Amino acid sequence: MTKVTLTINGKSVSRDVEGNTLLVSLLRDDIGLTGTHVGCDTSQCGACTVHVNGESVKSCTMFAAEADGAEVTTIEGMANADGSLSVIQAAFQEHHGLQCGFCTPGMVMTAANLLKENPKPSEHEVRAYLEGNICRCTGYHNIVKAIMAASGQDVSAIAAE
Amino acid sequence: MxxxxxxxxxxxxxxxxxxxxxxxxxxxxxxxxxxxxxxxxxxxxxxxxLSSISEMVGLSDEGGVLRIGGATKHDTVAKEAGGSHPGLAGLAGKIGDPAVRHRGTIGGSIANNDPAACYPAAALAHGATIVTDRREIAADDFFTGMFDTALEEGEIVTAVKFPRPEASNYQKFEQPASRFAMVGVFVAKFADGVRVAVTGASEDGVFRWTEGEEALSANFSPDALDGLSVSAEGMITDLHGSADYRAHLVKVMTKRAVAAAR
Amino acid sequence: MPKDTGIGASTRRREDVRFLKGKGEYTDDISTRDLAHAAFARSTVAHGLIKSIDTAAAEAMPGVLAVFTGQDFADVGGNPAGWLINSRDGTPMKEPKRPVLAHRKVRHVGDAYAAVIAETKQQAMDAVEAIEIDIEELPAIVDVKAALSGDNFVHDEIETNQCFDWGWIEDNRQATDEAIKNAHHVTTLELVNNRLVPNAMEPRSSIGAYKESGDEYTLHTTSQNPHLTRLLISAFVMGIPENKLTVIAPDVGGGFGSKIYHYGEEALVLAAAKRTGRTVKWTADRSESFLTDAHGRDHVTKIELATDADGKFLAFRTETYANVGAYLSNFATATPTFLHGTLMAGNYTVPNVYVNVKAVFTNTAPVDAYRGAGRPEATYSLERVIDKCARELGMDPIELRRKNFVKPDMYPFTSAAGLEYDSGNYDALMDKMLEVCDRDGFEARRKVSEAKGMLRGFGVNAYIEACGIAPSNLVGQLGSRVGLYDAATVRVNATGNLAVMVGAHSHGQGHETVFPQVVGEMLGIDPSTIEIVHGDTSKIPFGMGTYGSRSLAVCGSAVVRATDKIIAKAKKIAAHMLEASDSDIELKDGNFTVSGTDKSVSFGEVALKAYIPHEFPLEDIEPGLEETAFYDPANFTYPSGAYCCEVEVDPETGKVRVDRFAAVDDFGNVMNPMIVTGQVHGGLGQGIGQALLEGCRYDEDGQLLSATYMDYTMPRADDLPFFTVDHSQGTACTHNPLGVKGCGEAGAIGSPPTIVNAVIDALQSGGKNVTHIDMPLTPHVVWSAMNNA
Structure with missing residues (x-):
C-alpha cells in the first residue's frame, strides 16, 4: 500500500492504494466519482479521460500512485460553480453531441484540453484531436460541431438540426 | 493485473x-x-x-545536438523540438493520441522497441545516440530486433541525442485499428548523406533502407527512388497488410517523406 | 419559426444534463456495501471436450466465496431461441441447448465453463487462473461451407452443423428459376457481408441481488429490454417466478442489438447472489465483449439478378450461408430469415424473388441482430448486384433503379418477397438526394481529385427496411415465439404532473425527451411536467423494449393510445365538473371547454378532481387518472431512402477517404428532427465502418484475431466527414397513430453499398477492371484488388 494525496476537483483527498491500482479505480471505486467510464482495456476508447495537472490523460492507463501530488479534474468538476453546464457541456446539449452518454465524459474532457491548446480549431483539427476518443452512437458529426460551436465559431453552415 | x-x-x-x-x-x-x-x-x-526524475525531463541544445531527456513526454517534444528538428516534432505529435502523448515518453518508447513504434525510426534515421545510466549507445547498435535492444538488465534510457539534420520528415501509414505505424518512414538528410529508417514493416523491427539512402544521398528527390523496389522478404504479414503491401508502402512513404522534408 | 416543444420540435434532450455532468447511472456505477465480484473462466480453444475441471485450488484462494461450473446448471433450463424456422422440407430447425455455463464441451473461444465469486475482482480473477481444466481439443469449425460436410459437429446431439435450410418464398422458387433461365441478361455476384462486433461503448455488466426474506431477486443489467430478459430467466433458464424477479436496466451505454439478448452471465450473478448471500457484480472487460457479445452479419451470398433488354428486373435469386455461431442467440434465427429474405425485393416491382438461407453452427461467438439486422444484408446484396448490372448493361445506375421503383400510386404494394408496403415515394427521395448532394458538381470535383493523383467515385443506393417490429399476428405465423407489441401507462398525478411508464428502453434514443413532446402536445401541457419511467420491470407495464427501430412506432403508439384514454376519461370528469355532456367537451391548450361556451376547467383542475372525487358519479367514473394501453401494430413500417457518397481513393496506398455523404430518408412523420438526424448520423458511422474499417476475423483454429481495438477498427472522428441528412420527403405511415416509421437503423442499412459502389466507380474511373471488393475496404484490400485487376 502507498499513501497518495491528490486534489480531485478542487478537494484534497488522501487514500492508501495498491501499486496496481489505476487512477480510474481510485476515482470510481474509492472516491465514487463514477462519471469517468471504462470502455476498453487497451487505452484506446478514451471514455476514462480526465485531466491531470491540466492535461488530458487516460485514467485507465495511469497508476493512482503516480498521481500523488497531482491536481485531477474529472467530468464531475467541469460544470460551472453554480451547477450550470459549462460552455462545452452546453454546446454538446445544444448540438446533440451525445446519445447514450457513455463516451461523453471523455469527449468533454478531451474537448476542453483541445480548446485550451487551440482556441479556434478547424474541423480537421477537431477530428484529429479526437483520435483517442471513440463514440459508437453519433458518427461524430454533432460532437465535432459542438466542439467548434463551443470555441465560438459559427457552425450554422454545418448541415442539420 | x-x-x-x-x-x-x-x-x-x-x-x-x-x-x-x-x-x-x-x-x-x-x-x-x-x-x-x-x-x-x-x-x-x-x-x-521514472516520471519524477527531473534530470530526465526536457529538451536542451548541446552544441547543435538536441538532447531529449528519457522521461520527456511526446507532447513536449511535439511542441518544443520543431525549431531545429521539424521531422522529429512532427513524428512526436502523431504518436498515439493527445492523452497518450501527455503520458508516454521517448525513453519508454525507445527502450520498448515495439516494431510498430515511431520513435525508433527517428532515432535510427538521425543516427541518434542513446544515453543510458551507464553508457552511450549509437542508434545503429541499439535496436537489435523486435522488442529487443542493447539495454542490459536494469539499464535505463536517460536521454537521446539527435544531431540536427538539414532536412527531415516522417511519414506514417497507419495500421487502421491501432493507429501504430503499418509502415513509418523517417528520412533525414545530413551533410554526409541521407538516412532512411523504416518502422512497422519488418519482422526484425526498425531498419535502414540502405538502397534508398544511397539513391537519395546522390539525389535528394522522390524521383531518385523510381527505379528501386523493396523486397518483401522478412516483412510482416498480418490482418492489416501483407508483406508485399508493406514493402510497397516503404517506397511510397519514403517518396512522400522526401517530398515533404524541410 | 421552428417550434421549441411538442411534435416536430427539435427539443434539446433533458437526459443530456446528467450525462454531461457525469451523473448518469450505468450498471457498473452501482455499488453496494455487500458487493462481491464475479469473474469467468473462459475457453481458450474454439472446440473441445471438457475431460475434467478441478476447482479445489480456486476455492481455497483468498477471498473466494463460491465457484460455479457447468455442472451447477446441468439441471436447469437453457437460453432459448425466440423464433422457430422451418426448413424447406418442413422440418423444424435444430435447437441445441445453450447452457448458463459450458458443460462437457466448449464451443467457442470465450465460452465460459466456470465462474468465481470473490470479495474483489482481482481475487476472482486470480482464482479463475487457479481452476484446472483438462480439455481435449477438437478441430475447430469456422468456415460455413466446410461446416456442412464431414462429421465434426459443434453440437454432437444434432448430428449436423446446419440449423436450417430455409426457402422464401418456396412457392416462388420455380417461377424465379424459370425467369432467370429465360432472361435477356443475368448479373451474378458472390459477396460476403462481413462479420461485425457491435461494440457499444459500455461493456455488458450485471449485478445480481437476492433477498431471503421474500425469496426475491433483483437483476441490474445492461439490457435493451428488461421484460424480455426477465421472461427468459423466469420461464426458460432458472425458473424464478416472474413476480419474484425484478430486472432493471438503468442508463445503458448503447446497445445496437447486442444488449437485446439474455446472456449466461445474468443468470450466473443471480444464482451466485442466492448461494453467497451477497450482491454479485460482473462487468465485462472489452476483451470479454469481443469474445462473447453476440456478433452481427456474417453472410456468404450468391445473388443473381435477371433483367430484360430494357433493364426491367425480372427476378432476384439468392443463396446465403448465415453463420449463427456456436449457440443460437435469442433472435439469431429471425435475423437471416424474416428480417432479410422478406426485404429481398427492395424498392422494386420485380415479380420474382427466391431466397435460400442455410444457417450454420460454427465454433465462433453467437451471431444475432446488430443494427439493421438482416436488412443491411438484403440491401447490400441487392444494391451491389444492381450496380454491377447497370455497368454490365451500360445503364446509369440511378436510371436503372428508377425504372424499377415501386411508384407512388401503387400503394399498398405487395412485394414479390411477401410484404405489404404501405407508403413511400422512392423517386422523390432520389430527386432530393441528387439536389442536396450537388451531383452536378461531381465531374468538377473528380477533376480536382485527379489533379492530385487521386481517384474519385460516386456511389448511390436505394433501400427499404421493415421496422416498427412487429405485428404479432404476422410474426406469429412466421415462427416468432414472442409477441412484439409494446405498452405504456400514463399516470396523471393529483397535482397535474405526469409519469409515463413505457416498455421501450432508451439507451441513447432520447425517449425521455421525445415521449413527453408527444404527450404534451396531445394534452396541451408543458412537456417538462411529464416524466418518462423506463427500464424497471417493477415500475413499467410489460413491454418488449427497444430494437428494430420500434420505440416510437410501437411504444410511441401505445403512449398515444394510453393518452387517448386519459383524454377520454378527463373529458368525462370535466363534463361532470362543468355539468355538461362528455360529447360537448373539447380539449384545447390544456383546457377542457364546453363546446361553444367559455365554460372551462384546466387540465390541472381535472387531475386534482380525479383524486379528490367528492360528488363523483361513481357508477360512471372511477376515481384516479391512470391508463394503460398495449399496442400491437397492424403491419411493419417501411422507412426508405436514397443515399449517395463521393470517395477519394489513393491509388498508391489503396486508402479510401469519404469526402461527401448525403442521406435522404423517408421516416414518415418526424417527432424531433434533431434526434432523428442524430440517429441517422450514428447509423452512417456504423455503416461506413462496416464498409471501410470493421472486420471481425477468426483464424482457422477459431481464434479471434480482431479481439481488441488494436486490431478491430472502430470508426474514429477523422474517418468520417460531416453528413448531409434530409428527411423532408416523408410519407406518413398509414397504420399507426403518429404516422411514424422509425429511424434507428436506416443509416447502417443504406450506407455500406453506397460506399462500395463509390469505390468501384472510383477504381473503374482509373481504368481498373474491378467489379467487386468484399468489405471492409481497407487500404490493403483495395490496393490488392487494384493490383490484381
Missing amino acids: YAFDIERPTTIADAVAALKSDEAQPLSGGQTLIPTLKSRLAAPSKLVS
Missing part, C-alpha cells in the same frame, strides 16, 4: 538502485506497459516509475 509495488525515485541513481531488485521493471509513462499488465501478460514484482 497481478500485484506489485510502485516506487517513484527522484534521481537516476535511485532508479538504478531500485531496479536492482528481482523482477523490477521501469515504468516510463506506461502507455504500452499498463495495457500489457492489464492483460496479465507480465508479472513484475515492482515498477520503478
Whole structure:
C-alpha cells in the first residue's frame, strides 16, 4: 500500500492504494466519482479521460500512485460553480453531441484540453484531436460541431438540426 | 493485473538502485506497459516509475545536438523540438493520441522497441545516440530486433541525442485499428548523406533502407527512388497488410517523406 | 419559426444534463456495501471436450466465496431461441441447448465453463487462473461451407452443423428459376457481408441481488429490454417466478442489438447472489465483449439478378450461408430469415424473388441482430448486384433503379418477397438526394481529385427496411415465439404532473425527451411536467423494449393510445365538473371547454378532481387518472431512402477517404428532427465502418484475431466527414397513430453499398477492371484488388 494525496476537483483527498491500482479505480471505486467510464482495456476508447495537472490523460492507463501530488479534474468538476453546464457541456446539449452518454465524459474532457491548446480549431483539427476518443452512437458529426460551436465559431453552415 | 509495488525515485541513481531488485521493471509513462499488465501478460514484482526524475525531463541544445531527456513526454517534444528538428516534432505529435502523448515518453518508447513504434525510426534515421545510466549507445547498435535492444538488465534510457539534420520528415501509414505505424518512414538528410529508417514493416523491427539512402544521398528527390523496389522478404504479414503491401508502402512513404522534408 | 416543444420540435434532450455532468447511472456505477465480484473462466480453444475441471485450488484462494461450473446448471433450463424456422422440407430447425455455463464441451473461444465469486475482482480473477481444466481439443469449425460436410459437429446431439435450410418464398422458387433461365441478361455476384462486433461503448455488466426474506431477486443489467430478459430467466433458464424477479436496466451505454439478448452471465450473478448471500457484480472487460457479445452479419451470398433488354428486373435469386455461431442467440434465427429474405425485393416491382438461407453452427461467438439486422444484408446484396448490372448493361445506375421503383400510386404494394408496403415515394427521395448532394458538381470535383493523383467515385443506393417490429399476428405465423407489441401507462398525478411508464428502453434514443413532446402536445401541457419511467420491470407495464427501430412506432403508439384514454376519461370528469355532456367537451391548450361556451376547467383542475372525487358519479367514473394501453401494430413500417457518397481513393496506398455523404430518408412523420438526424448520423458511422474499417476475423483454429481495438477498427472522428441528412420527403405511415416509421437503423442499412459502389466507380474511373471488393475496404484490400485487376 502507498499513501497518495491528490486534489480531485478542487478537494484534497488522501487514500492508501495498491501499486496496481489505476487512477480510474481510485476515482470510481474509492472516491465514487463514477462519471469517468471504462470502455476498453487497451487505452484506446478514451471514455476514462480526465485531466491531470491540466492535461488530458487516460485514467485507465495511469497508476493512482503516480498521481500523488497531482491536481485531477474529472467530468464531475467541469460544470460551472453554480451547477450550470459549462460552455462545452452546453454546446454538446445544444448540438446533440451525445446519445447514450457513455463516451461523453471523455469527449468533454478531451474537448476542453483541445480548446485550451487551440482556441479556434478547424474541423480537421477537431477530428484529429479526437483520435483517442471513440463514440459508437453519433458518427461524430454533432460532437465535432459542438466542439467548434463551443470555441465560438459559427457552425450554422454545418448541415442539420 | 497481478500485484506489485510502485516506487517513484527522484534521481537516476535511485532508479538504478531500485531496479536492482528481482523482477523490477521501469515504468516510463506506461502507455504500452499498463495495457500489457492489464492483460496479465507480465508479472513484475515492482515498477520503478521514472516520471519524477527531473534530470530526465526536457529538451536542451548541446552544441547543435538536441538532447531529449528519457522521461520527456511526446507532447513536449511535439511542441518544443520543431525549431531545429521539424521531422522529429512532427513524428512526436502523431504518436498515439493527445492523452497518450501527455503520458508516454521517448525513453519508454525507445527502450520498448515495439516494431510498430515511431520513435525508433527517428532515432535510427538521425543516427541518434542513446544515453543510458551507464553508457552511450549509437542508434545503429541499439535496436537489435523486435522488442529487443542493447539495454542490459536494469539499464535505463536517460536521454537521446539527435544531431540536427538539414532536412527531415516522417511519414506514417497507419495500421487502421491501432493507429501504430503499418509502415513509418523517417528520412533525414545530413551533410554526409541521407538516412532512411523504416518502422512497422519488418519482422526484425526498425531498419535502414540502405538502397534508398544511397539513391537519395546522390539525389535528394522522390524521383531518385523510381527505379528501386523493396523486397518483401522478412516483412510482416498480418490482418492489416501483407508483406508485399508493406514493402510497397516503404517506397511510397519514403517518396512522400522526401517530398515533404524541410 | 421552428417550434421549441411538442411534435416536430427539435427539443434539446433533458437526459443530456446528467450525462454531461457525469451523473448518469450505468450498471457498473452501482455499488453496494455487500458487493462481491464475479469473474469467468473462459475457453481458450474454439472446440473441445471438457475431460475434467478441478476447482479445489480456486476455492481455497483468498477471498473466494463460491465457484460455479457447468455442472451447477446441468439441471436447469437453457437460453432459448425466440423464433422457430422451418426448413424447406418442413422440418423444424435444430435447437441445441445453450447452457448458463459450458458443460462437457466448449464451443467457442470465450465460452465460459466456470465462474468465481470473490470479495474483489482481482481475487476472482486470480482464482479463475487457479481452476484446472483438462480439455481435449477438437478441430475447430469456422468456415460455413466446410461446416456442412464431414462429421465434426459443434453440437454432437444434432448430428449436423446446419440449423436450417430455409426457402422464401418456396412457392416462388420455380417461377424465379424459370425467369432467370429465360432472361435477356443475368448479373451474378458472390459477396460476403462481413462479420461485425457491435461494440457499444459500455461493456455488458450485471449485478445480481437476492433477498431471503421474500425469496426475491433483483437483476441490474445492461439490457435493451428488461421484460424480455426477465421472461427468459423466469420461464426458460432458472425458473424464478416472474413476480419474484425484478430486472432493471438503468442508463445503458448503447446497445445496437447486442444488449437485446439474455446472456449466461445474468443468470450466473443471480444464482451466485442466492448461494453467497451477497450482491454479485460482473462487468465485462472489452476483451470479454469481443469474445462473447453476440456478433452481427456474417453472410456468404450468391445473388443473381435477371433483367430484360430494357433493364426491367425480372427476378432476384439468392443463396446465403448465415453463420449463427456456436449457440443460437435469442433472435439469431429471425435475423437471416424474416428480417432479410422478406426485404429481398427492395424498392422494386420485380415479380420474382427466391431466397435460400442455410444457417450454420460454427465454433465462433453467437451471431444475432446488430443494427439493421438482416436488412443491411438484403440491401447490400441487392444494391451491389444492381450496380454491377447497370455497368454490365451500360445503364446509369440511378436510371436503372428508377425504372424499377415501386411508384407512388401503387400503394399498398405487395412485394414479390411477401410484404405489404404501405407508403413511400422512392423517386422523390432520389430527386432530393441528387439536389442536396450537388451531383452536378461531381465531374468538377473528380477533376480536382485527379489533379492530385487521386481517384474519385460516386456511389448511390436505394433501400427499404421493415421496422416498427412487429405485428404479432404476422410474426406469429412466421415462427416468432414472442409477441412484439409494446405498452405504456400514463399516470396523471393529483397535482397535474405526469409519469409515463413505457416498455421501450432508451439507451441513447432520447425517449425521455421525445415521449413527453408527444404527450404534451396531445394534452396541451408543458412537456417538462411529464416524466418518462423506463427500464424497471417493477415500475413499467410489460413491454418488449427497444430494437428494430420500434420505440416510437410501437411504444410511441401505445403512449398515444394510453393518452387517448386519459383524454377520454378527463373529458368525462370535466363534463361532470362543468355539468355538461362528455360529447360537448373539447380539449384545447390544456383546457377542457364546453363546446361553444367559455365554460372551462384546466387540465390541472381535472387531475386534482380525479383524486379528490367528492360528488363523483361513481357508477360512471372511477376515481384516479391512470391508463394503460398495449399496442400491437397492424403491419411493419417501411422507412426508405436514397443515399449517395463521393470517395477519394489513393491509388498508391489503396486508402479510401469519404469526402461527401448525403442521406435522404423517408421516416414518415418526424417527432424531433434533431434526434432523428442524430440517429441517422450514428447509423452512417456504423455503416461506413462496416464498409471501410470493421472486420471481425477468426483464424482457422477459431481464434479471434480482431479481439481488441488494436486490431478491430472502430470508426474514429477523422474517418468520417460531416453528413448531409434530409428527411423532408416523408410519407406518413398509414397504420399507426403518429404516422411514424422509425429511424434507428436506416443509416447502417443504406450506407455500406453506397460506399462500395463509390469505390468501384472510383477504381473503374482509373481504368481498373474491378467489379467487386468484399468489405471492409481497407487500404490493403483495395490496393490488392487494384493490383490484381
